[in-house]
Amino acid sequence: MIVRLRTKLALLYGGLFGLVMIAIAFGVYPIVSTSAFNAARGQLEATSNAFQRLEALQMSQLRDNTRISATDFGFRSAVALAKADPATVRTALANLRRRIGGDIAYLVLPDGEVVAETNAPSLPPGLPDSLTDGDVTQGGLVLGQIAYRAVAAPVMAPNLIGWLLVGTRFDDAQMKSLVSLSSIPIHAQLLERRDNELIHLSHSSEAGSDPQQARPAIVETRAIAGINGADLQLRLSYPLETALAPMRSLLGLLLGMGLLGLAVLGLAAWLLARSITRPIAALESATRSIEDGKYDRVQVASRDEIGRLANSFNLMAGAIEERTRTITYQAMHDRETGLPNRECFEEALQRAVTATGHIYVGVIGMDRFTHIRDAIGYERTGRLLAALGERLAAPDAVAPPARLSGELLVVAFAARSGAEAELRLAEMLDATEQPIKIGGQRIDVAAKAGFARLSEPGANGQSAVERASIALDQARRAHTRVSAFNAEAYGDPAGNLSLMGDMLNALASGDMFLAHQPKLNLRTGKFDGTEALIRWRHPQRGMIRPDLFVTMAEETGHIRPLTEWVLAQAIKDQETLAAAGLALRVSVNISGRLLGDPSFEQVIDRLAEGRTEALCFEITETAVMNDPQRAMKQLGKLAERGFPLSIDDYGSGLSSLSYLKMIPARELKIDRSLVAGLEADTRDAFLLRSTIDLGHGLGMKVVAEGIEDERTLAVLQGLGCDLAQGYLISRPVPLPDLIRFLKADADIVSRRVRASA
Ligand code: C2E
Ligand code: MG
Ligand code: MG
Secondary structure: OOOOHHHHHHHHHHHHHHHHHHHHHHHHHHHHHHHHHHHHHHHHHHHHHHHHHHHHHHHHHHHHHHHHHHOOHHHHHHHHOOOOOHHHHHHHHHHHHHHHOOOEEEEEOOOOOEEEOOOOOOOOOOHHHHOOOOOOEEEEEEEOOEEEEEEEEEEEOOOEEEEEEEEEEOOHHHHHHHHHOOOOOOEEEEEEEEOOEEEEEEEOOOOOOOOOOOOOEEEEEEEEEEOOOOEEEEEEEEEHHHHOHHHHHHHHHHHHHHHHHHHHHHHHHHHHHHHHHHHHHHHHHHHHHHHOOOOOOOOOOOOOHHHHHHHHHHHHHHHHHHHHHHHHHHHHEOOOOOOEOHHHHHHHHHHOOOOOOEEEEEEEEEOOHHHHHHHHOHHHHHHHHHHHHHHHOOOOOOEEEEEEEOOEEEEEEEEOOHHHHHHHHHHHHHHHOOOEEEOOEEEOOOEEEEEEEOOOOOOOOOOHHHHHHHHHHHHHHHOOOEEEOOHHHHOOHHHHOOHHHHHHHHHHHOOEEEEEEEEEEOOOOOEEEEEEEEEEEEOOOEEEOHHHHHHHHHHHOOHHHHHHHHHHHHHHHHHHHHHOOOOOEEEEEOOHHHOOOHHHHHHHHHHHOOOOOOEEEEEEHHHHHHOHHHHHHHHHHHHHOOOOEEEEEEOOOOOOHHHHHHOOOOEEEEOHHHHOOOOOOOHHHHHHHHHHHHHHHOOOEEEEOOOOOHHHHHHHHHOOOOEEOOOOOOOOEEHHHHHHHHHHHHHHHHHHHHHHO
16 A cells, blocks of 8 residues: 555656556557558559569560571471471570570470470470460460470461470579569569469578568569469568568657656656655644644745645644643643642652652641631632742742642642651641731631641552541541641541441341440449440451441441341340349440431330330430430330430530430430549539539439549549449450359459449
8 A cells, every 4th residue: 555645646647647658659559550561562562563564574575585586597497397307406496595595495396296405394285285376475384393484486487387485484593683673671482373272483582491481471462374374473572570660660769758758757756746745744743743742833935735734734833832831721720729730739749859858748728718718709719829829838849839629728848757747837827827918808817737748658549638638637627737647547438438238247147246334333332234335346357446337327327227236136135144143234325316217116116115124225415416306206205115215425515404404314424535534623523523413413323434443433433423334344345254244253343343432
């Protein structure tokens, strides 16, 4: 396949010219060859005519000579005595023949007898019959293989006494001399037709046979009448090869000129094609450069279409370059603030290097962003962010400050340690928090920051920007100003996406079990009950904290099956305890989401009906706050049916006295955040005393959870707390361990508790 336009054009022109040449050749050849042929034929005819005239002249000479000799007196006298004296006749014949210049001479007598010279070939037998009395007989005569021009003249004395027959040879030499008279190179042949067969008699070539017989030729044949009816032919032939030789050289000249023309045209076509394709090739390579982002201009001097195309191309390349620059700028910058965007920042980070320490990425987020935006509008917020971005710019920054999204700005800098990075970010926050005026309006900005190291081992596929953003969320949750990324606290959210499916399987497969934490009655020193706490040993991830999957089950609507399983298991465990002689009440945590859920009511009906002595339901106070009416209705129903209720985690959130009053609970559990590290005669102790009194005042028993040391326990006992739960007494343990503990160690524990009181 030809792919180059230049070659195609050159081939096209050359091919067309070649075709024209062939067409001309087809037209010219027949004309030239026909005219050459006709000219040759004309020449041959002319030569043939000349031959004929020459032949006629020679014959007439022979005839005249023969006729004169026949009237010779001496000869006639010899003929009269021929019968008696043939020898004299023979002598006379020889003399006559020599005089005339003939080759043969005979005397034919009227009775047919022939007198000839010695050694003369004999005449054909029927010859005398063809001789006429009155006049001369003339024509060709073949004797043996030799042809003669012969004349027979009657010998009269005064009556016919015989015929004198004289002949001259018609041999090769004759032929040659004939041919030599011709202006064209012809070949002459004398033939005789005998019994439909042509016998070769003589010819003009030296060799005995005709060397040109096989070659094609133009032929002219003349009949020569034989003296005794013999059919003789003089054939003149002009070989075509020779005849057409002038035409050949003409054609050769034409062919040569054609080939030369073809070569010249091919070269010219190639040059022309090159002059056309060179600018096209330049355009093509410029187009390729555009692909690589290079906008080269094409230099074309011509003013023709190609020149105009090149000009248009250059204009187009310029426009594309301009547009690309704009698009690239837009792709790399934030429209609202004009700050570099995330892509731009990440790109700069990839190129970033530092000589000292590490590169840190910090994400800075304004507090109350939506509030500010609603107050000043989007346009001014954009200007505000741009101004903050300017404040964050530092000469030693490894990437320009950029806008991530919303209120988030991102910076990158080098620091020797995490502590130095934290300090640096704190300074940046100080800078951003300086009062700022936008559109004549003063705005107070507060911000927080999270940061992460660019290349941190175990980053779990998250980019530094992502980790720094998470760190900012962690800072916001922990109410700290600057936070480093804490991988442990972040956990594995990606893995958690499939956690609920795993959880439902675990409920069936036995990977879930209940741990029990006993509640110690501080007044009696006996164990009143246990709290059932769910445990999940994940086959791949190991133990999973209940906070994580319980919260997720609440959010994804899987809390009902989970609670159903816990309730059923708690009832079983309670029965096992009772069977072991330990009739303890088992507390089950009930999520606030289930309060008011009719399907949960059915679960209670089915599983817990009549087990009011065995069970207690722990409900957090906040659970009630979400939908107080529904929750209160449900709690009222449970209380009416005789189930004890317990208010869990009291004091961890925003406690409301009005709810506390309304919840028909028998137990109030003080959250471990209030209990931990309790000292006597402190504000905490005072607060706890009032809470305990409040609980008692509302008719509830008060439980303190999370007791880890004896001093706390003692203080709580002193404050009048009824029940205690915590690692000090027992960690949550599987049921068999609980039974073992209650049977063996419980006494020691309760004795110790009483002693500490
Ligand atoms: P909670 O109901 O307040 O349970 C007490 C939590 O405090 C338990 O954590 C327990 O192990 C822990 N704890 C007990 N004594 C001490 C101590 O002395 N020091 C410290 N630091 N911690 C102590 P756990 O088992 O991790 O459970 C966490 C929360 O998960 C529970 O808080 C409860 O809200 C929820 N939860 C646990 N099991 C269930 C369940 O079956 N259903 C529902 N809805 N929630 C459950
Ligand atoms: Mg609880
Ligand atoms: Mg609690």
